Amino acid sequence: MSGNLPRLIKAAKDAAKNAYAPYSGYHVGAALQLDSGQIVTGANFENASFGMTLCAETVAIAKANSDGQLNQITAIAIAGGPAKFDMSPDIGVDPITPCGRCRQILKEVADLNALDIPVHCVHAKGHVTYLLSELLPHAFGPANLE
């Protein structure tokens, strides 16, 4: 799977170009690695009613879910930054990390797959990989409802 990491990161960067972010100008792309080798991407989708904005990670996960692939997600890469005129994001110096809501959504996927999902957070000079449990320690998850 690690051999696919450059491809996964490129997919996240490419997806960021499709962001609909007219309000923040901040384009984010996410790319999910599936067991099958397939990559599922998402881009942020803003809304004039700001609270309805969807993050790139959420879009990608919802896309995988609607395709019946929720149980195949093994990793995620996230890339983004302020958009330039050609709509490609200017990747920041600091790694981009998922927001709190997306960490919780990733927790659901992680528990479904019994996997501590690697989260590859892209920055200008490469990426940093965190495990989801590092980004969301002591998380509430499906097991809490049993």
Ligand SMILES: [Zn+2]
């Ligand atoms: Zn988010």
